[in-house]
Amino acid sequence: MQAQRKRVLILGGGAGGLELAAELAAEKTCAVTLVDVVSTHLWKPRLHEFAAGTVNSTLAEISFYMLAKMRGFRFEQGRVEAIDRAAKTVRLGDMHDQDGRLLTPARNLSYDVCVVALGGVTTDFGTEGVAEHAIRLDTKTDADEFRELFIAAMIAARAGADPARIVIIGSGATGTELAAHLRLSEQAFFEPEDERARRKLLDLTILEAAPELMPGANGELRTGVADRLKALDVSVETGARVAAVTASEVRSADGKSWPADIAVWAAGLVGHPCLKGLADFEMDRKGRIVVDDRLRTTVDPAIYVLGDAASHTPAGAQMPLPPTAQCASQQADYLASAIPKALAGETPGPFVFRDKGKLVSLGRAGSVGLIGFARKDDFYVAGQFATAAYHALQRQHQWAVLGPLRGTVAIVADVISPARGPALKLHG
Numbered sequence: 001m002q003a004q005r006k007r008v009l010i011l012g013g014g015a016g017g018l019e020l021a022a023e024l025a026a027e028k029t030c031a032v033t034l035v036d037v038v039s040t041h042l043w044k045p046r047l048h049e050f051a052a053g054t055v056n057s058t059l060a061e062i063s064f065y066m067l068a069k070m071r072g073f074r075f076e077q078g079r080v081e082a083i084d085r086a087a088k089t090v091r092l093g094d095m096h097d098q099d100g101r102l103l104t105p106a107r108n109l110s111y112d113v114c115v116v117a118l119g120g121v122t123t124d125f126g127t128e129g130v131a132e133h134a135i136r137l138d139t140k141t142d143a144d145e146f147r148e149l150f151i152a153a154m155i156a157a158r159a160g161a162d163p164a165r166i167v168i169i170g171s172g173a174t175g176t177e178l179a180a181h182l183r184l185s186e187q188a189f190f191e192p193e194d195e196r197a198r199r200k201l202l203d204l205t206i207l208e209a210a211p212e213l214m215p216g217a218n219g220e221l222r223t224g225v226a227d228r229l230k231a232l233d234v235s236v237e238t239g240a241r242v243a244a245v246t247a248s249e250v251r252s253a254d255g256k257s258w259p260a261d262i263a264v265w266a267a268g269l270v271g272h273p274c275l276k277g278l279a280d281f282e283m284d285r286k287g288r289i290v291v292d293d294r295l296r297t298t299v300d301p302a303i304y305v306l307g308d309a310a311s312h313t314p315a316g317a318q319m320p321l322p323p324t325a326q327c328a329s330q331q332a333d334y335l336a337s338a339i340p341k342a343l344a345g346e347t348p349g350p351f352v353f354r355d356k357g358k359l360v361s362l363g364r365a366g367s368v369g370l371i372g373f374a375r376k377d378d379f380y381v382a383g384q385f386a387t388a389a390y391h392a393l394q395r396q397h398q399w400a401v402l403g404p405l406r407g408t409v410a411i412v413a414d415v416i417s418p419a420r421g422p423a424l425k426l427h428g
């Protein structure tokens, strides 16, 4: 029976790819295979919490092998290297263990329909010293590396007289949320006397090249975030165009410098570098694959792209859709019904993105955001309502990935988890 069904091969099990695999497999109309280079799914919007050590979710990390068994799709672990469009195959590279021993030689997987969901990465635009001296937050390995450095810096600060200095380059959601969560983690290092004397163990600075915080965000949201960062004692410097990062400081083009024990690069997002060599796809200037209004590549209707890897500019819009989990999730939802229709010879309607708003969660300073409501203009939200709305995106992801029953259990476990506040996670 399985052999007669059309084969859908999904490359990348992130925010969008995994939701699509789970939803399509539930339909049972096609045989679904998901490929990822790692063995566990990590929901990227919580990466800064992993990095700061404040993570407390039951779905923060979950085995693809378990999920595949649970939801009825096949999981293949391996690094996607290329797509042969003529042969309709995807090549996965050799797989080695930690000691370099060969686990699986390179292999080809066949498909009838392929979905590229390989995500994006931050780019340093070739800025001097970033590759050597700054951390980025693209993968769990990055988050683990950051957390080890953070803990070492905090131990040194507690033992010495000076606070640890962390400089974050980029004032988007990742930079601002990371700063807020680090302030939360700082509490885990206080000795009782430090707390009484209100001794600061952590200096946090956010540098932004644009003239204002969170470029592109609505003014009310920006003010809400700025007020909260101030309350958290996070300094923000705008108009700071970073020209170099060294082992001990961050320097701007106009000669200013900021001492840094740790520098984090959290600016600029482009398509994953592996996308460039996949096939002869049309690419945009940010290294993402251009797709049409049905999310199909412009060179091959049997290959779809979603999420951060896709460049989709809706009719009448000036810019492609934003690289967000919200967008990736809606595209996964769309493809879960569009692909079976296309395989059945029908023509699915176009993908329409519904912007549900933008929310920023700033640890103990609370959440702020703009929420679209009943097609009216976005309205500004703050406090508990904003926090609940912020978590709604992940709740929806948990439902889509785990199904209603297990999703509800995971959500309840998450809500009643005792690991709230500065619950510092010390290892990956």
Ligand SMILES: Cc1cc2nc3c(=O)[nH]c(=O)nc-3n(C[C@H](O)[C@H](O)[C@H](O)COP(=O)(O)OP(=O)(O)OC[C@H]3O[C@@H](n4cnc5c(N)ncnc54)[C@H](O)[C@@H]3O)c2cc1C
Pocket: 011, 012, 013, 014, 015, 016, 017, 035, 036, 037, 038, 042, 043, 044, 045, 046, 047, 048, 078, 079, 080, 081, 117, 118, 119, 120, 137, 138, 173, 174, 272, 274, 306, 307, 308, 309, 323, 324, 325, 326, 327, 328, 359, 393
């Ligand atoms: C710190 C942080 C906070 C964020 N907060 C929010 C938020 O609040 N709201 C929001 O909407 N968005 C947020 N985002 C953005 C959001 O995480 C991304 O837009 C979303 O994850 C994109 O989903 P995706 O499925 O396209 O790719 P990803 O989720 O990045 O998944 C890509 C997958 O592909 C795999 N992969 C990559 N290369 C290969 C390869 N060669 N072979 C095999 N597998 C490969 C990866 O292992 C990964 O599992 C945040 C991002 C970060 C970093």
